[in-house]
Amino acid sequence: MTAPEPFGARLRRAMDERGPLCVGVDPHAALLAEWGLPDDVGGLERFTATVVEALADRVAVLKPQSAFFERFGSRGVAVLERAIADARAAGALVVTDVKRGDIGSTMAAYADAYLAEGAPLRSDAVTLSPYLGFDALRPAFDLARAHGAGVFVLALTSNPEGAEVQRATTQAGPSVAGAVLGRLRAENAGALPLGSFGAVVGATLAEAGEDLAMGGPLLAPGLGAQGARAADLPRVFGGALRDVLPSVSRGVLRHGPDAGALRAAAEREAAALAACIGAGG
Numbered sequence: 664m665t666a667p668e669p670f671g672a673r674l675r676r677a678m679d680e681r682g683p684l685c686v687g688v689d690p691h692a693a694l695l696a697e698w699g700l701p702d703d704v705g706g707l708e709r710f711t712a713t714v715v716e717a718l719a720d721r722v723a724v725l726k727p728q729s730a731f732f733e734r735f736g737s738r739g740v741a742v743l744e745r746a747i748a749d750a751r752a753a754g755a756l757v758v759t760d761v762k763r764g765d766i767g768s769t770m771a772a773y774a775d776a777y778l779a780e781g782a783p784l785r786s787d788a789v790t791l792s793p794y795l796g797f798d799a800l801r802p803a804f805d806l807a808r809a810h811g812a813g814v815f816v817l818a819l820t821s822n823p824e825g826a827e828v829q830r831a832t833t834q835a836g837p838s839v840a841g842a843v844l845g846r847l848r849a850e851n852a853g854a855l856p857l858g859s860f861g862a863v864v865g866a867t868l869a870e871a872g873e874d875l876a877m878g879g880p881l882l883a884p885g886l887g888a889q890g891a892r893a894a895d896l897p898r899v900f901g902g903a904l905r906d907v908l909p910s911v912s913r914g915v916l917r918h919g920p921d922a923g924a925l926r927a928a929a930e931r932e933a934a935a936l937a938a939c940i941g942a943g944g
């Protein structure tokens with residue numbers, strides 16, 4: 664059996680071919696209302712199918728936020744399952760935003776749920792939280808490697824409350840975020856053209872204050888609704904700009920439900936990014 668192509672290689676190709684844009688699929692109750700949809704599982708289904716149909720054949724990555732699907736229980740999770748499968752079938756990579764992190768044995772079950780080939784929620788990558796200790800995430804790294812999947816570990820999140828924990832100093836000396844980035848650098852060592860083990864670093868930061876070059880992708884949420892703009896990216900990411908996957912949810916989604924308007928909004932984001940970080944870096 665041939666080894667699956669690593670997530671990092673697949674992501675680099677998608678970013679080169681489609682441009683480095685991730686659109687978040689975040690069906691907020693307020694957005695369902697703006698789209699004229701009911702705040703129920705039928706509205707969720709219509710919203711999600713519209714976004715996937717409009718964008719999955721053109722953006723590099725779609726990032727469904729699990730919370731908005733879990734809100735509706737098992738039927739909401741069924742909508743998420745279908746969205747992941749449909750988006751992947753249309754050529755987008757799917758990063759499912761679950762921000763999981765637990766003791767190693769439980770982490771293995773989360774990895775099975777989202778990263779194992781054939782799992783109902785199988786995604787190209789997930790977001791993970793390292794605050795039970797970076798090595799507690801080991802089962803996800805191992806499974807991701809075996810199945811050609813990836814992870815994005817929270818490092819410097821886009822929300823102002825994150826700094827309290829992430830800028831704190833570890834026993835060994837560096838900040839918590841610096842330690843996470845250092846461990847990711849080790850996981851990605853030697854991986855070309857891009858490692859599969861990424862970090863989440865908010866586009867909203869005043870400055871990174873850490874060495875962000877760690878051989879893997881940098882998921883950068885915060886564009887649009889949280890106030891960051893494409894023009895902020897060079898300041899935050901410096902020399903690591905080529906590995907940045909900027910992410911926007913409400914800033915695109917608020918243009919629906921018209922598919923053409925959603926596509927036009929994504930194109931405007933992509934054009935602004937290309938002007939600031941250059942086509943393919």
Ligand SMILES: O=C(O)c1cc(=O)[nH]c(=O)n1[C@@H]1O[C@H](COP(=O)(O)O)[C@@H](O)[C@H]1O
Nearest residue numbers: 687728760790820821884888889911912913
């Ligand atoms: O992991 C994430 O995607 C994430 C990390 C972070 O630091 N900040 C952040 O906003 N996010 C997610 O990115 C999305 C941002 O949505 P908008 O603010 O609408 O673009 C939400 O789904 C958040 O949960």
